[in-house]
Amino acid sequence: xxxxxxxxxxxxxxxxxxxxxxxxxxxxxxxxxxxxxxxxxxxxxxxxxxxxxxxxxxxxxxxxxxxxxxxxxxxxxxxxxxxxxxxxxxxxxxxxxxxxxxxxxxxxxxxxxxxxxxxxxxxxxxxxxxxxxxxxxxxxxxxxxxxxxxxxxxxxxxxxxxxxxxxxxxxxxx
Numbered sequence: 350x351x352x353x354x355x356x357x358x359x360x361x362x363x364x365x366x367x368x369x370x371x372x373x374x375x376x377x378x379x380x381x382x383x384x385x386x387x388x389x390x391x392x393x394x395x396x397x398x399x400x401x402x403x404x405x406x407x408x409x410x411x412x413x414x415x416x417x418x419x420x421x422x423x424x425x426x427x428x429x430x431x432x433x434x435x436x437x438x439x440x441x442x443x444x445x446x447x448x449x450x451x452x453x454x455x456x457x458x459x460x461x462x463x464x465x466x467x468x469x470x471x472x473x474x475x476x477x478x479x480x481x482x483x484x485x486x487x488x489x490x491x492x493x494x495x496x497x498x499x500x501x502x503x504x505x506x507x508x509x510x511x512x513x514x515x516x517x518x519x520x521x522x523x
Contacts, residue, residue, distance in 0.1 A: 398501050400417060400430065404416070404475065404477045414478050415431075415432060416432070417474060417477075418430075418436040419463075419468055419473040424457070426463045429451055431451065459494070463490070467488075488503065500512070
């Protein structure tokens with residue numbers, strides 16, 4: 350008589366394996382949360398920096414004043430660019446350049462935060478005039494869920510991103 354040997358996993362072994370994989374996955378995902386929050390902070394700080402640089406170059410190119418607006422609705426912040434000093438980033442097509450809406454999300458109130466006091470541009474808007482170095486000085490500070498912050502500072506002649514307090518995320522100390 351021939352014996353038939355069946356190779357494989359029992360249901361119990363399969364359930365234990367899935368449970369172990371699930372536990373390891375949960376631990377791994379939790380350790381990535383600070384990394385994701387830090388990357389979001391760096392991305393948004395760079396986004397603000399390059400938007401302000403774009404506004405500066407557009408003002409010179411067009412020979413007109415260009416405004417960057419920081420708009421808030423509860424804990425949500427957006428940023429828009431326009432030639433108008435009045436722009437509501439939450440209203441469709443309110444912030445436009447060349448007929449194209451120029452609005453970007455900044456802070457969602459969960460992973461990234463902006464306190465109203467953290468914006469020192471007057472009227473929550475930065476303005477760039479056509480003449481070189483005719484800019485409104487001010488700053489905006491973003492904070493992530495890990496309590497790390499980055500500031501984007503516009504001085505009379507220089508725009509820079511830096512970390513308040515100590516060097517963080519590859520940015521120099523302010």
